[in-house]
Amino acid sequence: MxxxxxxxxxxxxxxxxxxxxxxxxxxxxxxxxxxxxxxxxxxxxxxxxxxxxxxxxxxxxxxxxxxxxxxxxxxxxxxxxxxxxxxxxxxxxxxxxxxxxxxxxxxxxxxxxxxxxxxxxPMGIDLERIRPANVALLTRQTTAAERRNLATRLDAPEAERLTRLWCLKEALSKALRCGLTVPLELLAVGSVEARPPGFGVTFANFAQYQGLSLAAGDLAAALVLPRPPAVTLAVxxxxxxxxxxxxxxxxxxxxxx
Ligand SMILES: CC(C)(COP(=O)(O)OP(=O)(O)OC[C@H]1O[C@@H](n2cnc3c(N)ncnc32)[C@H](O)[C@@H]1OP(=O)(O)O)[C@@H](O)C(=O)NCCC(=O)NCCS
Structure with a gap:
């Protein structure tokens, strides 16, 4: 633990x-x-x-x-x-x-x-296994802009990039309490920037939230919480x-x- x-x-x-x-x-x-x-x-x-x-x-x-x-x-x-x-x-x-x-x-x-x-x-969290077999499915659940933005910032296998995007959306859906019952485009990731613990994102339709992504081995995790100026995270x-x-x-x- x-x-x-x-x-x-x-x-x-x-x-x-x-x-x-x-x-x-x-x-x-x-x-x-x-x-x-x-x-x-x-x-x-x-x-x-x-x-x-x-x-x-x-x-x-x-x-x-x-x-x-x-x-x-x-x-x-x-x-x-x-x-x-x-x-x-x-x-x-x-x-x-x-x-x-x-x-x-x-x-x-x-x-x-x-x-x-x-x-x-309010916060939301998600954890997923990174599985190459999910690439086709996850590609359909992400927009071309999301995939392009992340690819320019993260040099990692496609399965990892897509799973990390998925985790961020799911974590946002939990912070909002809606779960994955809404059109996935609503949860779209916006900008991406390198920062601890891996990279940080904004969301296209929820400007008040930020997402943090980390991955290790075949596990990917994401944490979503309000972004500055509402909240500044100190870790x-x-x-x-x-x-x-x-x-x-x-x-x-x-x-x-
Ligand atoms: C939330 C959701 C995305 C989680 O999916 P998952 O990948 O299967 O599971 P995870 O392990 O990542 O997360 C599961 C946890 O999410 C939490 N969770 C479930 N629904 C949630 C919601 N609407 N908001 C925030 N958190 C939620 C629960 O704590 C759950 O764990 P638990 O059942 O052991 O307590 C998915 O279950 C979902 O979309 N649920 C919405 C269902 C819904 O709205 N039902 C309406 C019933 S009226």
């Missing part, structure tokens, strides 16, 4: 903190240890009808989320906090004395990322690098490890 504190300089609300967490664990480990991090209201999500893959997703996503929350609010017992689906299937955090905190999470097999953030500063490049290394380690692990 790895967590990263995100300093948020927000002139309207004053400085705030968010925490990004990455976790990886096999299903049997999560099942054996779930009593240490699940709330009773989350336990009921684990019905017998759940496919093992979905059970793994629910558990690893909540484990990563509780790690992020524990780093942000070490005074709270993770078992006193519940993350349950809202009416749009969005994660809703309740319990403890969590004054207006939000959570976004994403799972890819045994790996998950989560971000715990002040609701004053040391070395901290980003250490988080990217944790992503590389998670990608290198066998699925069952």
């Amino acid at each position: 790895r967590s990263l504190h995100l300093g948020l300089d927000a002139p309207r609300t004053g400085p705030r903190q968010a925490v990004l967490a990455l976790a990886s664990a096999p299903l049997d480990w999560l099942d054996a240890h779930r009593g240490g991090f699940l709330h009773a209201d989350e336990e009921v999500l684990l019905t017998d009808r759940l496919h093992a893959r979905r059970r793994h997703g629910v558990l690893i996503g909540r484990y990563a989320a509780k790690c992020a929350l524990a780093a942000l609010r070490p005074d709270l017992d993770p078992r006193s906090l519940a993350i349950r689906p809202g009416v749009l299937e969005q994660p809703v955090l309740s319990g403890g004395s969590i004054d207006n905190l939000g959570i976004s999470l994403s799972h890819a097999g045994p790996v998950a990322v989560a971000v715990a953030f002040p609701e004053a500063c 040391e490049p070395a901290e980003w690098e250490s988080f990217r290394q944790a992503l590389a380690d998670a990608a290198a692990r066998e699925p069952g490890e």
Whole structure:
């Protein structure tokens, strides 16, 4: 497990903190240890009808989320906090004395990322495996301008470039709470610039948001949050690098490890 504190300089609300967490664990480990991090209201999500893959997703996503929350609010017992689906299937955090905190999470097999953030500063996160077999599909889900802009900034295989674009759109859809129920052109990526932890983007139709993309091994992740001047993110490049290394380690692990 790895967590990263995100300093948020927000002139309207004053400085705030968010925490990004990455976790990886096999299903049997999560099942054996779930009593240490699940709330009773989350336990009921684990019905017998759940496919093992979905059970793994629910558990690893909540484990990563509780790690992020524990780093942000070490005074709270993770078992006193519940993350349950809202009416749009969005994660809703309740319990403890969590004054207006939000959570976004994403799972890819045994790996998950989560971000715990002040609701004053909405965020979305996504994690995907980079698979060359998805190139044709992802090409259809991106515009020529998006592909061209990214290709001039990122010297990486096509599958990686396309997956990173996809993650950015999905992370934006979570920050907006709409999920991928809207035409994908609405979520289009605008400008691209090199910056830690990989590159940063703006969005063609949502000028108030920025996206950050990182990738390591066959995993790609994206974080979306409000952009300057609303929020300026303060994270040391070395901290980003250490988080990217944790992503590389998670990608290198066998699925069952
Ligand atoms: C959100 C979405 C893009 C995630 O897709 P995915 O690649 O399958 O899954 P990921 O692992 O990246 O993310 C899953 C997490 O996204 C979160 N999520 C789901 N819907 C969300 C939404 N509308 N807004 C923000 N986050 C959402 C959940 O926390 C979910 O994990 P959980 O179910 O274990 O709690 C996809 O599920 C989607 O488009 N959902 C919208 C569905 C919808 O609007 N339904 C309406 C029902 S009335």
